[in-house]
Amino acid sequence: MAKKEYNNYDAIRDQPNTDSFRYRDIRGEQDLKRSKRERPPTFTPYLVGVIILTVLVMLLTYSVVSLARWGFAALGSISTSSQSYHWIYDAEAQRQVCIWEDGTRHTGPPPIASSGGGMSFGQAFLPSVASVLLTLVAGGIAFALLYVKFKKLYDAQIAEKDVKNDHVEDVWLQTVDEMLDKYDFFPDKAGHMSIQPSSIIAHIGVTNKGIKDVQIPRRLKTDVVAEDGTTVERYKGDYELDAEGEKQFTSMPLFDEEFREELFTASGVPKDKALRRAFDLTRIKYNPGGKNRDKLGKYETVADLVNADCEIPDYEVGRPGGLYIVDTAPVNTMVLAITRAGKGNLTRAAR
DSSP, X not given: OOOOOOOHHHHHHTSOGGGSTTTSOTTTTOOOOBOOOOOOOOSHHHXXXXXXXXXXXXXXXXXXXXXXXXXXXXXXXXXXXXXXXEEEEETTTTEEEEEETTSOEESSOOOBOOTTOOOOHHHHTSOOHHHHHHHHHHHHHHHHHHHHHHHHHHHHHHHHHTXXXXXXXXXXXXXXXXXXXHSEEEESSSOBOSOOOSXXXXXXXXXXXXXXXEEEEOBOSSOEEOTTSSOEEEOTTSBOBOTTSOBOEEEEESSOHHHHHHHHHHTTOOSOTTTSOEEOGGGSBOOGGGOOTTSSTTOSBHHHHXXXXXBOOTTOOSOOSEEEEEEOSSOOOXXXXXXXXXXXXXXXXXX
């Protein structure tokens, strides 16, 4: 059986949750670096460089052509003698003599003459049609190639300088760290604090590290029925009382981690530690030194704020699973909800 080909859908199905379109970190992927607009560099320095290199190429070409002229002229001058000759044996002189073309006798052949006209080294470097033409052609080709290359370098430099956004105060998606630093906090359930939210911005799950325990009243798990078996004396959910009628309490961590996981599940967040993140409140700065007057007190960390200001009254049922990130400024808030979701109650409460 042929092996099934690995296709695009397989790649999407095998994609980790942190890379998916729904759960990827769109806030952290932003490039928030900003810069002031600078005057781009001119092309003049690059053009000067092109001209200088072109001149060097032309000088090199002219020198090579002139040296070639001088070399070929030197080779051409080593040709034949000035006239024909032949050798004979002179019996009287008892030696070989050379008979030149004009019939005269000599001890050696005629002197060598230059058939190419001969050329000195200095004459070779004087301008000629060939040397000038070849130099201009080489210069034109060099200028064209160098211009294209330097223009690409110039464009790359301009593009590199223009990568950053120069709109310093433009809009961006606030990062998680920015929201944790800028806004306030309020429990998502049961907890009461002195902070007065005007708008809910986000929600975070938290751990109980460095957080106090609270006294939670115990409640009845079933109805308490009288001896007649029909009369209900106390209902499920009422306080457990001792013999003196006093409420019974249990010491528990302030944040309900099981409820936190239920919130993640209800929100459709996969069971992935990278997505179901619980924040350590001891590591989140709140308002050290009281520099921000819009925040409550001078608490060093959010854990200090929660430990000092968060309480769960006896009448509240349950414990918070995390914290809302809230705004306390007088802002306009839009509420989107289905029909009969209680939007009107929120409006009346705001009044």
